[in-house]
Amino acid sequence: MIITGDDPEYIAFVKARLRDQFLMTDLGPLRYFLGIEVSSTSDGFYISREKYIQDLLAHAALGDEHTIETPMELNVKLQLTDGDPLSDPTGYRHLVGSLVYLAVTRPDISYPVHILSQFVSAPTTVHYSHLLRVLRYLRGMITRRLFFPRSIPLQLQCYSDATWASESSDCCSLFACCVFLGGSLIAWKTKKQTAVSRSSVEAEFMLWPC
Template sequence: MDYEETFAPVAKMTTVRTLIAVASVRKWKICQMDVKNAFLNGDLHEEVYIIPPPRIAHQPGEVCRLRKALYGDDYDGIESLKHDLAHRFAMKDLGLLRYFLGIEVAQPHIGYLLSQTKYISDLFQRARLSDNRTVDTPLETNARYSPSDGVPLADPSLYRTIVGSFVYLTITRPDIAHAVHVVSQFVTAPTSVHWGAVLHILRYLRGTQFQSLLFPSTSSLELRAYSDADWDSDRNDRKSTTGFCVFLGDSLISWRSKKQDVVSRSSTEAEYRAMVVTTCEIVWLRWLLADMGVTISQPTPLHCDNKSAMQIAKNSVFHERTKHIEIDCHFTRHHLQLGTISLPYVPSALQIADIFTKALSVSRFRFLCDKLSMLIAIAL
């Protein structure tokens, strides 16, 4: 079971992080409005139409009303929109964005800061973690787990609850993304060993509770991405792990740590599959940024540390050893030729996406964490 894919809000937060990154650079103020009864559910017994059905007489604008796009520096337009919404719906203006859905937002002079400090504190109580021990990394170095490790938990409900909370915590904590990816694979039948891994993550969070994700106001608005894979990383099914991260200037807006769907027959193939997933994310982010008024005219650098995978993308001739990934090859090569991406080589020592593919040593983990635009919360 891939627990990450069942938590839709986490995926949607990429859009929010991208918006915040753009707002920070352009000095936009992000406001918040509360809609009364927005989360109430009811059973509808009628058909609901976005477009009126045929032969139904209607006036333009009766079903929906569209407004022109507003950007963050159009303060008059925003105030007019807020007034219009409050007039038509039961809404309240909460002012500048400070806190929503367990995420704390600060706006110091250096940019926007996202954190989940209180959420982590509540998580300690939920897990009944009473000791104050801390560890330096989310997982032990080179840690690998299997379903048969340890003794099955008599009641797995707490394990599932904590892992679900971990998934939501990755919204602002990319440093635990790979560890959460690992423990989420055992929610169906967790064991004592898997629970030990969960406790390890909690003790890491105990020592890093006040870390925030920074979206600096001095950043550029240029995309750059890093793609990596850990070949044959799962000793149970021999599947590899994909890891990628995408920056908008110095702001980390998207990342993933996920087991690949099929078994790769070589490290090159695993790296190439990771490259394809990253290319898809880049294409979508470029479209999203264009919708926010940010036009990216230059190819987005996709940094890879596997020269063989890069050659497959650049080589128009398919070899016998690559025909089984032909569709992926065509997709990536298409966007390379189109100018959507470029493929600069990055040494493995500087491959930031490495942190999303495996459990690392303390020194390596700290080095890569420093590249993720994370910092300890500061006094505002």
């Protein structure tokens, strides 16, 4: 395994060796890749998805300019039987799939995307209205981005929490966690627990593995 580190001369050497073996083009510093925008400053790196969100909103064709401050209502509990079935669920499935990919760099929508993705097999009008709420939230928060500072202490910290019996269909709890390396958020997850906990304390103990 070759580790380039931050030595510019050695990085140039590795690139030259790769060009000798493969057909490749040096595109310079990373700026845009698979819908992810990367900008570099003297303080660190920013990762954003502004263009991806703009394209997603254009595809959704919301028909208004409303924005919402939160991606999902507090304590909302969606069920399979809420509302009327969509005549064509294709649009719902496409938008949820796009949001799943967006959540890779937008932890603020991790929870609502987890909830809405549970109904892709048979979405209803109520599920779709909550999906549009997430899109309106993204419209108002389109400039939010992740920051990774250049100089950070290599201290690993993890924060976690859990709801108790929040899933009305099976009484399972949801848990979420986020992992920081210094001041940089490097991993996060929202997931339904596989077993039913009998108390909020038990739900907390069942957090791991995250």
